Structures are given as C-alpha cells and as structure tokens.
Amino acid sequence: MKGRSCKKEGIATKRHKSHIRIGALSLCICVCVFRPLLAQSRVTFTGVVQDESGAAVAGAKIALMRQISSQTLETTSGEAGRFSFEELSPGEYLLKAEASGFNPYEQILTVRPEVTEPFRINLKVGSVKTQVTVTLDDEDEVSTAQTNTTSLRFSNDLLGGLPTNSEDILPVLDRFIVPGTQGAEGTAILVDGAEGTELDIPSEAISRIRINRNPYSAAFQNPGTGRIEVSTKRGHRSYYEGSFAIHARNSLFDARNAFAKFKPDSDRRLMQAKFGGPLPGRQASFYIAAERLMDDESAVVNAVTLSGPFAANVPTSERVYRTFTRLQWWPSELHTIFGTYDFKNKSHENDKVGGFNLPEQGIHTSEYGHKFTLRDNALFTGNVRNELILSFQKERQNMGSPATAPAVIVKEAFTGGPSQSTGRETKTIFDMNDTVTRLGVTHSFIFGSRFRTARIDALDASNFGGTFEFSSLPLFAAGMPYVFRVSQGDPSVVFAVRETSGFVQDDVRVREGLNLTFGLRYSWQSITDDRNNLAPRFAFAFSPGPKRKTVLRGGAGIFYDDLPRAARRRSLLLDGIRIRHLVISNPSFPNPFLGGILTSSLPSITRVASDIRSPYLLHTTIGVEQELRDRISVSVEYTFMRGLNLFRSRDINAPLPATGMRPYPNFLNIDRIESTAFSRSNAVTISFSGRLGKFSRSYAKYVLSKSIDDTSGTFSLPADNYNLRTEAGSADFDRRHRFNFMQVLELGRGFQFGTIFSTASGAPFNITTGFDSNADTLANDRPFGVTRNTGRGPGTVQLDLRIKKVLVISHLWNDESRRGKQQVVELSLDAFNVTNHTNVTHMIGVLSSPFFGGANSADAARRFQVSLNYEFPY
Template structure:
C-alpha cells in the first residue's frame, strides 16, 4: 500500500488499457466477478434492447438484489469515532477569485501547522483537537490575514479568507463572525455546486455531464435558445469543453446578478481547469455493453518553464455504438427494427496561465471538437431510410487578462473567438412520405451546411471599498453566419391516416425551390452595473441594472433592473433572502435565417393542398402556386421575464444547509409563430391573395409560473455528502416555441394551457457515501411527474395546410404522460499506489497515487420511462406509448490519478 496521506485531487484522463501494465503492483488483490447471461431470456443481465425487458430469472434477480443493496447503502451511516475534526475552506481575493499557492497556518499557542492552497484555493487540516486557534493566510502581493476560530466536536468547513491587495504591509486580524458571508448575495443555499471531484465520483454515462447539470435547473427560467452556459465568463448555449476540463460548476449562484443575461435558475457557470505547481494528471477508460463502446480521456498539467507559468492539457475520445428502435405501422403491417446509430467524437483543450509581477494574470485556452454521427433522425415512427449523417467541427479560443490595479481595483478583460461548421444530410433523391403518427418513409428531406463565427469582447471592473463592492462592465458580440439550407427540395407528402395513404389522398404537399444561400451578421451589446452593499453584519443588499441590445430587433428600451437582499439575524444561522429582477432575451438566429431563406424570392415554399399523388404537379407540369414565406414581425420586441422570490435558509450544522423558497415568473412578449394569412373561417379566403401562408414570428405570448422549492445541501456525518432538491410547480403559457404554430390562428386563447415543460413534482438527488476499505458509493436519483401532451385530430380541418387541429372544446396540452423514475448508481474501489519515477525522493515526501475501478448502473431498477404518448386521433397508436428512454445499462471504468 502507498502512504496514508490524503491523495492529491486529479482529473480524468484516458488512453488505452495497456498503460496499466506499467503501473506499480497493487498490494491488495480484488476479485472481479463477470456477469453471466440470463437463462430466462439469454441476454446479459440488465442489458435489453427493448425498454420493456423485465426478466426476473437467473442472473437478473441477482442484479436486482445487488441494486437493492446499493440503495440501502445510500442511507446515512453513523460515523466512526475519530481523533480530532477537520478544518477546511478557501482563500480568495476581493473579487472572490481563488488564490492558489497561498500559505495557510493554524496556530494554537506554541503549536503551528501549515499547508498551501491547491489550484482551487482550497486548504484542509485534519485531526484538529478542540480549543481556540488562529487561522492565517498569506500570499504574494496580498495583505496577510488572520481568523480567530473555536474548535468543538464538529468539523469546520467552508471557511473563507478573503485577502486584500497589498497596498501596505499591514496585518489584518478579524473575528469569525465578520467573515461569515451567509448574508452575501452569492451565498444562497439553494445554489447547486459541482466540483471536478464530485463529477468524477458520480455515475455519469461516458462522462457526459450536461444531463446531470440540467436536472437542477428550472425549465421555466430557460430562454428561447435553451440553457445559458457561461464558460470562463463567456455566455453561450453549449457546453463545448471536455468533461475532464471542468473544474467547477455553479447553478443559480447569485440569481439576480446584473452581470448575466439569464436568471440564476436558468444559468450554469462553468470554470475550466488550470495547471498546478506540480505535475499532475489522470488516465481513464470507460466501457459499456459492447466492446465497441468506449471513452478514453487524458489530462496533464504542471509548471511550464518558470514558476509563474502553468499549463493544462486534456483530450477525450468517444466511440459510442448505440442503436435506435423503430416502432411504426406501414401498409404492410407493424414494422419494428433496431438500427445502429454510431457516434464518434474527439475533444481537446489546452490552457496556459501566466502570472506577471504579481499583479497581472494572463491565460489563453484553445479547444477543438470533432463530432460525427450516423443514422440520425431514425427511430420511433421514422423508418431506417430516414437516417442521415451529421458532422461538425468547432474551434474555440479564449484570452483573459486580470489586472490588479490597486488594493481596491481589479480589471478583467476577456476575448473569445469561436468557429463552427456543421453539415447535415445529403440531397434527397425523392419525396418524403409522412403518415401522421404511423410512419415516415422515403429519404430524409434534410440537407444543410451551416458556418458560424463569433467574436466576443468583455471588460469588467471591480472596486471594493469597505463594505461595498461595485462592479460594472460592457460586452459586445459579433456573429457572422453563412447558411445553405437545401432541405425539402424534393418535397414532402403528408397524409392524415393510413387509410388516406392507401387511397393516395395526401392533404398537403410542401417543397422548397430557389437558391438556398444566406449570409448575415448579428450584433449584440450589453452593459451592467452592480452594487453589493453590506449594510450591517446581518443585512446585505444587491442592486443592479443591465442593458441589452441586439441588431435584429429595433426596440431599444431593454433596461433590466435587479435587486436582491439577505438578512441573517443573530448568529447568522438563519437567513431570509429575496429579490426581483427583469431578464431580457434575444431573437434566435434561426428566426433571422428562416426569414431570409424562405422569403419568396431567394427561396420559395410551394404548398399544394389536396395534391395528386405521387405527382403533385399533375403530369409533370409545374404549377406556380402562390408562395409561402416566413418573416419576422415588423414590431417584434425583446421578450422578458419578471422573476421574484422569497425564501428562508437554515444552517443545520457547519456543513449542512436547508432552504425553502417560493418563486414566481411572469413572461411577457414571448416568441411564437402565427399564420397571418390563414383562410378566414367564414369565407375561406386569405387576406393577402398573392401569398399562401405567411408564418410570422411574433412577440405576443406570455407565461406564468409558480414554484415552491426545498433544497438540502451539505454533509450527513463524515462520509456522506450530496444535494437533494424538491420542486412543486405549476407553469402555464400559450407558446411551444418561436416556430410553433397555433391550432387556430384566429383563436389564440385556446393555446393557453400547461407549458410543455410543466411537471408538478420534481425531485433530484446527487451524492456520495464513503465506505470502509477504499469503497465509495454514489447515486443520482430523479423522480418527476408526467409532462403534458396535445390531443389532435390528425387532419387539416381549417385548411391552413397544418394538421395540428384539435377536437372541439380541447385546448393545448390537456393530457399527461406517466411520471418518470431514474436511479443511477456507481460503486468505486480506490487503491493507493506508490508513485513511479521518483528517483531518490525520500518516502516521507512521496504522495500516493490513486487507481479507481468503478461499476455504474444507469436506470439501475430498469424502470420503463415512456418518452412519447401518441395524441393523434387518426393514428393506429392513439393513446399508446411508442418509445421509452434507455433501459438498464452497465458501464465499467478505470481511472488512474497522479
């Protein structure tokens, strides 16, 4: 066994299994029992192609028993008695950025212990006895600081030492209460925080962390373009860095900050890894059901030449050979097939950090992503011939510079460049056939090539004076777009039912003609001011104002005030927290693109009602029908939501918080589409005779959402840590997105109903439990009520060429799908190894390396979670589930951390 000191935290990395041949011998052997096939159905236990695999025979029963044991182990366990407690925390500067390499001391009388903060600014002392101590921190170019603390029977964690820039070499001594930041705007207990250790320990399929992150965001707070992901200060809607490059993730931190466009519950802040002063890294290999499914990753970091320069490298390779299940009905009868849908993805990220003269910090990172997927769009009702290939490549460059201008003034400058290129599909050799909720056959109509380049520049200033922190900044973005969209150039026939298909009577034929090429630019600009005031040790206020501008929208009155407060009376164990703010969003780039392409000139959409089949032009003669166009409303304006909340938080112990919060969201001027040239119900005539359909993107929809949330975050005993979140909510709106058309263009009141994302109950838990003998158990549990779905007739009853009509008296989203239950578990065994290649280094200074072997079970209880319920009355599947989410999947992983 290696030494028993605390192992250094590392990051996942993964070449081939052969590298393990060169590792030091493990002093303790461990048996591995491979699974055997199930005698009842001749399949691997827990591996099922069909979602309804419920075999309980042979090995399947053993797997269920093991899963039951896993769940039982997650229950809180009593901690074994230990000598002393743990004192840990973080050292930050005035802008709340971590200070790596700071010297931290813990002094009691003549006895002193010292340590250094890691790359995250964290420190830890273990085995600390009871009594009074002085906790001090010092770093180059900063004023040293001391904190008086008292140690009892409970560990002290999350202590924060905030150092000021060293304008004068003076010693600052404070009490523990004065550093208690429970009343700060950024210390809300309902925030969700993941660090790289927790990501590494939780069960995550092939290290794809985004599904785990999205479990803890509020769907009502998401914008038109989805989740807002802020990576190293640059806002976007993609997580475009490898999972092994993520240092920490914050969700709902400071929900009313004017620095960001979206509210906290619809925003994820991602910080990437950086190098350390010692070489470190990791190797990891993941394997799932098939030997052809694998994910390899590697990381390496350390000093670069001079001590003031650090580097970090990471790369990932994904080989995923999953399959899609087709479950359709054709004129020949039921059609079921399993279609391979392989994916290959490579990601790489390199980062360099430079520190100059102690007052300038410069970093540069470059990332590249290659993604190749085949047989996309296959599955459910889509037959195998609908499969297409999707390829994309992305380059990302980020430059940042932090200047500590004085003891009170810090300037942060960021510049980002991103280039994206994506190709989907190929020219279709024939028309596509769509029979409503029965089958979709023929070649896929998709054929597009998108090229996008974006440039971001941000500059923000932080000024600290006494109890007040003042921040302001500006941001500009330029997006250059070049799109070629030749989709549906061979047309699509739509049939209301199988009977109509057998009778060769489609209700509509649609095809695009012309030159499908468009180039355009979008310019964004924003500015903010934020003033955080500590009125007293018990009360803090956060006041902010933000302005957003976009070139695609003429309206300019987009001022968004924000306000938050926190009141922590007495010993700061209970906090009353609330706030209100306005949050604007931009017009989606896709809306501008569609209005430029389908404009009746560059590209015209031919729509023929009740066409002949298979030749819609009656003998080969092209009939010039009135064109259909897509346009953006002339009076379009930026949508916004007003969010307000009030909650109470209670510190149950030094490591555990419980919060209860009520929040209300009101969305105004939300995007939706409407056919402003639909036939008049009385006459059947269209207002503009020169056009067929005019689908106009408007800002006339609204949203109301109420939510009551309970969040538990922290530790239970020494070994169990995690976060649990329950939300009771009710969300209603009258839009399903910017391009969603109403069932009746003359009766928009019928669109008011349950939002597509409305789920009355949602519960999510993520946590880990340390067990004896180097074992660790982790789980992610998600429970949710069913989401709503529509009931439609399947016919174009109002002759607007769209078959989304509902039965009389039925409004939008009246029915509910069944709820979902999803439990993922991971069991990990950690082996401590003596590090190789140490030369003559004395054993006392050797730090142990870790080898982790993990077994994951996703959907461990093999619960069938339906993905789609057919609501089309003309479909033979009406009222039935035709697809489900993945059945139980097993994943093995090996991770070497040094």
C-alpha cells in the first residue's frame, strides 16, 4: 500500500510539474503574441529639454503634431526639463519647442511601439553662462562658446564605471581639485545647493557631480576648481525602482604595504540599498538610500624606540552608517518642492595609530549627525525663477578619553604613552540661501543672498595629562627632554559665528559667439572686523567663425575666504583664563617638577589679531579650446593666482634674538593668528575630453605648475618669529607635474572597463634640526641658510581598474509605465594600485631623526575588491 501510495504521489507530482510547464509555456506564447498588440494601443513618449551645455530648461512650450491628422498636443517642460505625452498612436509627428532666450526647435520624428530613451531637445542658448560643463555622460555636447573642456561632470552611470574603493568617490574627485583654490576650511562641497565641507551621504543618493562649473560665477564663494557640486537622486513619478549592493575586500588578495613587516590584515564590507518611486496621486515621489560600512583594517606602525626598530600591524575598526531620504512634490510643472534628511553615525577604534604613533596612542572616536534641507524652485511669468534653500544641521563629535599619564614624543622617532587627544564638539548650523534668475534674450540677471549661523559647543581637554618632548633618541635615553607641557583649567566653550553674503551677476550675449559675464559679490563674517569684502568677477567666451569650433575663453576675479571656526574656538579656550599652559624648559624625567625652569606662572595664550583681514585670492585664466571632431575637444589654459592676507600664526612674544628677553614679560608664548601671509601660483593646463559614440568616454588633464607661499596653514608657526622671509618657499601642495586620466569603455556583451590613472612629481617637505635653539619652546628650527620646504619627496603613480559585467534579467511587465525597465545584476572587480607602486605619504626632514631623508609610511599597496549589485523595477 505504501509503495502504491508513493507511486501515485510521484505520478501526481510529475503531472503537477507538467501542468506548470504547460501553463508557463502558454503564458509566454500569449505574451509574445498579444503584447505587441497592446503596445500598439498605448505608447508614451518622453523627453527632456536642455541647453547646449546639458543643463535642464524649465518652462519650455512643447507641441507634438501628428502628420496624418494635424492633431496637436501641448505641454510644458518641468523643473528638470522633462515632459511626456501619453496614449499616443505610433507614427510620424512634428515636435516643436520654444523657450524665451532660445531659438525655436522643430524636428520630425517617428514614435514607435518600442520603448526608447527619453528624447533630448537641445536648444540653442540665447543667454549663456561663461563656463558650464562638458559632460562625460549621455548629455555630452561639443565645445562651443558656452561649454568648457576643463569642467567635469560625473553622472551616476559614469561613476558606476570607474574604480572606487567601497564607493568612496571623494578620493577620485580630489584628483581634479586645484589645491590653491581651496578655502581655509577645505574644499567647498555643495549638496543640492547647501554648502559644507563634507560629502556624508550614501553614494547611491548621488545623481551627478560637477567640478569647475562657472569658475567665475558670483553666486559662489570659491573658484570652480575648488568647489564640488553634488545633485541627489529623486524618485520617479510613474514607477518604483530599487537595488541592493555589496562591496567586499579582504587582505587575502592584497599585497603587503611597503613599510609593514607582514601583510596587514584587512576585511572591508559595504552594503547598500535604495528604493524610490511615486507617492499616491503621482504628484509626489520619494527616494531612500542607506549604506553600512564595516571596515576591519590594520594600521602600520613604523618607528624606532630604544629597543631598536619597531614595526607592527595594529588592528583598527571602523563602522559607518548613513541614510538619505528625499521627498519631492510637484505642485505644478513649473514648481518643485523637495526636502531631504541625512543621517550619519561613525565610530572608529584605535584611531590615530600608525606611522610614528605606537599602539598605545590609539583612541576611540565617534561622530553622528542630522541634516534637513528644504528646496523650493518656482518658475514665474516673464522667465523669472526663484530658488530658496533652507538647511538645518546638527553634529556631535567625540574623541578619546582623559589621559592618566604623560605622553612622550621623540622627534620623528616615536610617540608613546596615552594619547592626549580628548574632547567633544557639537555644531548646530542654520543656512538660508535665495537666488533669483531673470532670463532674457541678450541679458540674464542673477542675484541672491545667503545667511548662515553656527553655534559651537566645544570641550577640548587635550594635553591635560602632559607631554614630554625630546629632540632625539640619545637624549631620550639620557632622560633629557627639552620641554614638558601640560594644560589645566576649564576646557569648555560655547560661541556663535554668523556669515552673510550677497551677489549680483549679468550674463550678456553681445552677439553670436561672444558672451560676457559681469559679477559682484559681498561677504561678511561676525568674528572679524573686515567689512569691505567686495569681490568683482568677469569672464568672457569668444568663438569666431561660422562653425564655432574654436573658443577663446578667459576671466578674472577676487575670491574672499573666512576665518576658520577652529581659530575662534582656540582663541577663546587658550586665553590664559579658561585654560592655562604649564611649560617647563629642560625638566627632569619622568617627574617634571623635580628640576628644570618653571614658567607656569606666565600663561601662554592664543589670540586673533585685532587687525585681521579676510584673505583673498586674485584668480585669472586665459585659454583656447578646439573641437577636433564630434565630441572630441582639447584645450590649453594658463592660470595665475595670487593670494593675499593669508592666515598664519606667529609667536609675538618669542625671545628677542639680541637679548633673549620676551617683549611682554607677563606672558610666555603669545600665538597670534594673523592675515599677513601670501601665495603665488602659475599653471598651464592641457585638457582632453572625448567620446566615441557610446563605446568610449575619456578625460585627461595635465598640469605644469609652480606654487610659492610663506605659510602652511592657520595654526602653523614659523621657525623664526622675527624673520618671516625664510618661510617663503614651495607650497606644501606644490607638485610641478600632475597628470590624471580616466576612461570608461563599453566592450560589448555587457562588459565595461573603467580606468583611473594618476601620476605626479614629488611634494616638498621641511628640513629642521629637531632642536630648540632660539628658546621659543618649539623644536622647529632650521639649519642656517635653509628655507621652508627645501626638501622634495618622490613622485606618485596610481593605476586603478574596474571590469564590470552587466546581466539583464528579462521579465514580463505588461504595465506601460514599467515597460523597458529590466532587472539588472552587475558584477564588478576593482584593482587599486595595480602596479603596486610605493606612494610615500610622510617624508622625514628632521636631522636628529634616524629616518632623516626617508619615509616611514605609504598609501596602500595593491588591493582588490569585488562587488555585486542587483537593480529591480517594481
């Protein structure tokens, strides 16, 4: 009975499977037969209106007239330049587009049942920006009087084809930033128009990135080469889509770091997800992206102690969690409102370890923050557009714990003992930015204003455990430090910084092929008394001849910078009242109070100079661009930059060279933050931008430059406080030759190959004796006749590759809004530093160091990463 029962069940199972096969085959036949008929009755035609630079044109009137019946349908392009016509019958149509300030557009086209990409209408621009962008994606345009081959645009598709370590794109972008154009706070990063200095959103939230867009625009504080503009993704209004991705890397396949005794352990995993689509009513959409990074690495310690060379791989751990949410609402086709919410949570174990820092120097750091942004774009009658951006941000950073014993620093040999870095900081920032644009045939006026306020609540208990400093290993062996420092008092402070700015700009179209831009910007900051920061800007583009394949372009402008908030914080904390410094010259060791010269009764303070001024950069360029063939252009550009009133620190109470006496006997050190430094830079840039159909996208940039300045930053102190002429030398970032190349190749059959290659000549480094010969309590004295940054390190070479395979998984959507949307699986293999070149990061210039003339750390050796990404419509 049991055998018969099993036999019957087996027959039933076979029949059931047979029925499933027959049903599936029938379903496939029905779909194949009837789907073309369904498609004939429902066709949706979509498109996007752009100017010659690829920028969206909102408010354009679109008309679609069927040839056989003269039936005309009309619509208006939305804020993103998009439009659509639904329920169309296949056939020939006449498409027309009109927008104020642009030439009319007409095109006969065929609407087919097959789903195609959105149709692109490229209008001839009547009112033009001086420099826009040459893109490297599907929106490329040829070089004209309105575009610029030195500008860069990274689309989401392009970024997906380039090798990036755990999708961290900032290292890639930094290769195309000009260091001399950065502000004191670092590179300006604008996310959906809200300015900051960090890019802390999931990479899946990024739609496109632009660098060097409108370098002389009065709307921005920094030049284009020191600014990164990021646009985020939004949900679609007619369908849902999502994806899951994982990126993994393990030291099993990596090469050994050049300064590690053994291959450092490494296990890095990044998980990402996104989902977006329409909200009920299809007048709004949402988009959510999240990522989780789990990074277990090893920091390489390479030092020398009394026991001899010390090399170790110290385990470190980093956890990062980021989320991004965007809600967008279209009250009308000419009005868009969207809000975003960003959240980040970071933690790092054994931070600050590596190089000369021994394992006991490791600390725990954490950071979390929230950011809300609201953006309102409205296009009014008369071609007037208003853009309002409001943002609120709150962040908290925690670093280390109170030290229980002093630290020991032996100049460029090792740093041991417990870390003296302890503190926290909470930032609350509100930012409001409003811009009005009036488009015209010969003039386009832009004006706007910005207000920003930041409240800082900080606690900095660094060096409350004290630090012994030795000039060399033999002196450490003899127990002879040259100084002991310790801080005491109240380490907390609360303060506010307010900033406001305004600008006006006129883009003038003199005639066909000649465009001028005039701009003026004003900025003010509450923590300085500088009130006359007017920054004029001018740029031009001239394209002679009927074909406009050659463009002569140039510009000049003034760019002001702000005093860093860290300078205000330090001056409030180190005022001799909140925190007092105890300084003992030539103390006993390990108990500094048994001997030595006690100078703790004299406070050491930090002040901001009463006559401090906002630094400014004089920036000018002149260049020529030539279109070699369709979508292939080359340009040559000369740039001159002159920085004035740059920030530096100087001890105005250092012992006088003649008498050894201090000018202000009631104080020890008075570190004054001044605006007395300068910089000068000359550069020639050769750029190539090219695309061969859909098979190759390439960009190359070579820079020959020379940069000189006399400061290494806001808090950098000179070797001789009374002779600043010896500080003039090569800038810290001065690399005479720099070459960057990136390319994405479509190899066919779903294969894609991406390359990033960078090489640069060596950076300069400072040469010092390691001793405090002038008794200013700093061992940064240089040998006689040696100026700042005399040394020069080796060059760098970095080759990164990505090979990607795209697998399309077909499915049977019958919904018109989902047609053409396919499930996609992407498999990627990345290789970083393929040539395994040793790119050193720290050259040793201290004569008393056993490492003098060499290096003790380098960037990572060759590494591999695998990635899997699954994208699906819903």
